[in-house]
Amino acid sequence: MNDAELERLFQAYHVPLVRYLTRRLGDRDWAEEVAQETFLRALRQTNLTNERAWLFAVATNLVRDDARKEDRRRQRLRLLAEETRDVQVESAETALERAQEAALARKAVDGLIERDRLALLMREEGLNYEEIAEALGLSIGSIGTTLARARRRLVESYEAMQRDTQRGVGGGHAAS
Amino acid sequence: MQHLDEGTVHAWLDGALTPNEASAADAHVDACEHCARAVAEARGLIAASSRILAALDDVPAVQDSTSALSFPAARARRRTWWQRGGIGYAAAATALLAVGTTLVWSRLSPDAAMDMRATVASETAPLPQAVASQPLVDTAASRRQAATAPPAVSNSPRDAAADAKNVASTVTSVKLSAKEPQLQKEEFATDRIVQLPGAMPRPAAPLPGAPVRRQDDRKTLADSAANIAPARQAQVLGRVLDAATGAPVVGAVVSVDTARVATDSAGKFQLQAVPLGNQTVRVRALGFQSAQRPVAVVASDSVQLAFALQKSTLAPEQVVTTGQVTAARQDRREQQGVPREQERSKVVTGQEGARLSAASARADSVAGCYTLSRVAQDKARDEDRAMFASLPTRVQLESELVDRSRANEVSAHRARTLAGTARAESWRLVGDSLEVTLADGERRHALRFARRDMRWISDIAILEPC
Numbered sequence: 001m002n003d004a005e006l007e008r009l010f011q012a013y014h015v016p017l018v019r020y021l022t023r024r025l026g027d028r029d030w031a032e033e034v035a036q037e038t039f040l041r042a043l044r045q046t047n048l049t050n051e052r053a054w055l056f057a058v059a060t061n062l063v064r065d066d067a068r069k070e071d072r073r074r075q076r077l078r079l080l081a082e083e084t085r086d087v088q089v090e091s092a093e094t095a096l097e098r099a100q101e102a103a104l105a106r107k108a109v110d111g112l113i114e115r116d117r118l119a120l121l122m123r124e125e126g127l128n129y130e131e132i133a134e135a136l137g138l139s140i141g142s143i144g145t146t147l148a149r150a151r152r153r154l155v156e157s158y159e160a161m162q163r164d165t166q167r168g169v170g171g172g173h174a175a176s
Numbered sequence: 177m178q179h180l181d182e183g184t185v186h187a188w189l190d191g192a193l194t195p196n197e198a199s200a201a202d203a204h205v206d207a208c209e210h211c212a213r214a215v216a217e218a219r220g221l222i223a224a225s226s227r228i229l230a231a232l233d234d235v236p237a238v239q240d241s242t243s244a245l246s247f248p249a250a251r252a253r254r255r256t257w258w259q260r261g262g263i264g265y266a267a268a269a270t271a272l273l274a275v276g277t278t279l280v281w282s283r284l285s286p287d288a289a290m291d292m293r294a295t296v297a298s299e300t301a302p303l304p305q306a307v308a309s310q311p312l313v314d315t316a317a318s319r320r321q322a323a324t325a326p327p328a329v330s331n332s333p334r335d336a337a338a339d340a341k342n343v344a345s346t347v348t349s350v351k352l353s354a355k356e357p358q359l360q361k362e363e364f365a366t367d368r369i370v371q372l373p374g375a376m377p378r379p380a381a382p383l384p385g386a387p388v389r390r391q392d393d394r395k396t397l398a399d400s401a402a403n404i405a406p407a408r409q410a411q412v413l414g415r416v417l418d419a420a421t422g423a424p425v426v427g428a429v430v431s432v433d434t435a436r437v438a439t440d441s442a443g444k445f446q447l448q449a450v451p452l453g454n455q456t457v458r459v460r461a462l463g464f465q466s467a468q469r470p471v472a473v474v475a476s477d478s479v480q481l482a483f484a485l486q487k488s489t490l491a492p493e494q495v496v497t498t499g500q501v502t503a504a505r506q507d508r509r510e511q512q513g514v515p516r517e518q519e520r521s522k523v524v525t526g527q528e529g530a531r532l533s534a535a536s537a538r539a540d541s542v543a544g545c546y547t548l549s550r551v552a553q554d555k556a557r558d559e560d561r562a563m564f565a566s567l568p569t570r571v572q573l574e575s576e577l578v579d580r581s582r583a584n585e586v587s588a589h590r591a592r593t594l595a596g597t598a599r600a601e602s603w604r605l606v607g608d609s610l611e612v613t614l615a616d617g618e619r620r621h622a623l624r625f626a627r628r629d630m631r632w633i634s635d636i637a638i639l640e641p642c
Contacts, residue, residue: 019233022232022233023229023232023233026232098231101231102231102232104231105228105229105231105232106232108228109228109229109232120225120229121229123190124226124229128190128191128192129187129190129192142183143183143187143192144182144183144184144185144186144187144190144192145182145183145186146183147183147186147187147190148182148183148185148186148221149182150225151186151218151221151222151224151225152182152221154224154225154228154229155221155224155225155228158224158228
């Protein structure tokens with residue numbers, strides 16, 4: 001693949017790929033590293049027939065293989081600890097609420113089975129059913145069912161957690 | 177015919193069925209109430225899961241230290257919510273909203289393409305030299321929107337068909353009827369598209385911990401990014417007119433890629449920061465057939481855009497709405513002193529009993545973003561009840577004309593979204609405002625909107641308790 005090809009590929013898919021990976025990993029730096037690695041691998045390819053499916057499949061496999069996970073996690077915890085201090089300084093109810101939403105969303109997404117999660121995240125980045133099927137090695141006919149199940153479970157578990165949280169908040173509020 | 181299974185419903189809404197399958201599904205849903213309900217629910221689930229996933233995007237990252245490859249758009253996203261403190265709640269809420277609504281919009285598009293078959297009936301007219309239009313989306317919002325919204329994809333067969341149709345109509349240069357005098361007479365001065373200065377990327381820096389042997393590769397990649405970054409965006413300007421009367425269409429939503437604006441009172445629009453390359457400009461307005469046209473956005477060339485929209489033959493009975501409540505709110509902690517009103521964004525959820533009346537508009541009226549009100553307070557938490565009761569609540573809704581037959585569906589969907597359909601029972605124009613009566617399955621609401629931009633003016637009444 002030549003530089004012009006790579007540029008085109010990068011321009012077309014970098015943003016969605018990083019977003020996909022960030023949502024998958026919960027860590028943007030890690031996501032960007034994986035995305036870069038993915039593009040580097042694309043550079044070594046001579047012929048990519050279904051480039052988007054290829055990129056998302058390679059990125060997904062890289063995540064699976066990533067051995068630096070533990071290191072990354074440690075670094076991330078450290079950063080989180082630092083940032084939590086900032087949060088408290090700037091604390092606003094809205095901000096906290098959003099943080100809670102993000103945390104609930106993370107939990108809900110993590111609660112999905114891997115295949116459902118990946119299919120849904122890919123679909124969110126605009127991959128069509130053929131591409132998702134190719135990237136995940138599934139049959140096209142099963143994608144609709146997979147996505148339907150993923151969406152339902154995601155929304156239902158999010159809502160269930162939201163209810164629990166609010167019951168907790170409500171009780172605390174009544175007591176105060 | 178058997179009922180549609182859930183997977184098929186999702187595949188249909190995702191535009192993944194073949195044209196034959198899709199029209200079979202369409203026909204079945206039209207006739208089957210059970211499946212119509214399933215479709216409404218699936219639509220809600222799709223919108224809700226998009227929003228839940230979008231909440232994941234506010235992930236902390238090491239600030240601006242690692243990648244030289246991030247485009248400015250990607251970089252903007254790296255500012256996490258607590259780092260945006262200076263923007264203020266309103267802007268943050270707007271931004272959040274823009275993201276949510278865009279996601280929903282793109283989710284809805286296959287369906288919309290079905291209902292409002294796109295026809296471009298316009299000559300390509302040169303652009304006016306200076307189009308003084310004010311984009312509705314503020315800069316922060318559009319930045320965020322551009323950064324987080326998924327790219328527009330037309331992978332639906334219907335979309336593809338519409339695209340093909342549009343290409344054809346552009347090539348054959350559809351002849352306008354004699355009823356469109358203004359459009360034909362309009363003489364625009366040709367001008368070049370103003371190009372926005374592209375943001376220069378940071379100098380290439382190796383990633384911490386990156387293996388040394390990849391240094392060259394990474395540099396190459398970073399250089400590539402540097403080469404393509406400067407001239408990535410341009411403005412697109414133009415105008416949207418009613419094909420029948422030549423009158424400007426106000427509040428039509430024009431979108432390219434992830435950027436969206438509404439037309440102003442002269443029907444003009446101005447899209448900032450449109451990525452270069454082959455793009456599709458889409459125009460939607462309630463009461464009109466949507467239109468889209470492929471354009472090549474080139475930095476040093478001008479794109480000429482004028483749309484003439486045909487009236488939609490669909491009855492404007494239903495809209496799909498999705499949105500988020502923003503309420504002004506008194507901060508408890510300041511009750512002793514001067515109450516401070518605080519803009520607070522509140523996600524509407526079904527189980528809180530928050531119900532919204534949806535907006536609609538009449539066929540010859542306008543489309544776009546709606547600001548309107550009413551949240552039922554019966555099951556809301558104390559705090560929320562106070563919040564919604566004491567001060568005006570605004571609900572930003574994105575509405576999309578759906579279909580004439582699937583009536584009486586309000587699946588107030590949940591999680592982070594309110595999506596569903598509501599039926600507009602009647603409407604009338606009173607001066608500059610539009611009075612709409614809506615039924616959301618439980619109550620009928622009468623609401624007044626400004627005709628120009630569909631901003632909510634007031635509630636007139638709740639006509640019937642449920």
